[in-house]
């Protein structure tokens with residue numbers, strides 16, 4: 001994808017100074033029921049904040065999503081989206097990728113990093129799709145995780161977004177936020193997935209995953225969460241882990257729909273188109289500030 005096609009980052013549109021109130025921390029240990037209620041409220045708030053939450057990898061079919069998800073390890077979705085058009089032009093089907101010359105495939109995916117290991121996985125999984133699954137990506141977790149380079153996280157991304165099967169995707173953002181929200185203390189992604197699955201109905205799993213990841217990428221960052229500008233602050237026991245000064249926190253916000261890492265370059269038909277997405281992003285930036293003021 002040409003760099004020129006990448007939209008410029010929209011400037012934050014805060015209309016008034018953000019005056020975030022400190023979160024109310026529970027005085028006594030929270031019961032499980034109270035935690036579940038608070039968790040579901042966080043999900044509802046995130047749904048309002050990120051109505052356009054969606055998978056940020058470009059894909060047109062399950063095979064493309066599977067390949068893009070394997071490539072997304074240790075790199076940004078934007079980098080993957082810039083790499084996959086050439087890749088899928090040359091290897092559109094599993095049979096094509098299964099027969100790839102490794103060095104040629106490596107050269108195309110080199111910008112995504114770890115390109116030798118990723119090329120090995122892509123060729124391996126393509127061979128397995130060709131030989132064991134009739135050239136189709138299987139729609140079952142048990143089958144997907146047998147493919148080279150495909151773990152539960154990748155399998156859940158594919159199931160949730162290409163097959164409509166509910167799945168919780170525990171990547172680095174999701175795990176970090178689930179712990180900060182007090183949903184679990186587990187570090188192991190599979191244990192985090194199991195704990196979160198107990199809190200939310202299945203029908204919410206896929207969109208919950210997108211919303212939490214959106215929040216992690218935009219506001220609740222790994223090293224410097226923007227607590228002072230976070231609309232979830234009143235519901236978050238980790239308020240104060242990051243910057244609480246509203247003005248300083250506002251400067252930490254990242255809106256990746258503007259062309260920064262994580263932007264989906266080709267929004268699918270069932271998500272807002274480019275113009276709508278831009279309008280949503282602009283409106284959203286004002287909304288974050290307004291919600292923070294309201295609290």
Ligand code: SF4
Nearest residue numbers: 220225227230233236
């Ligand atoms: S930014 Fe701060 S208040 Fe908001 S969810 Fe993250 S840790 Fe909690």
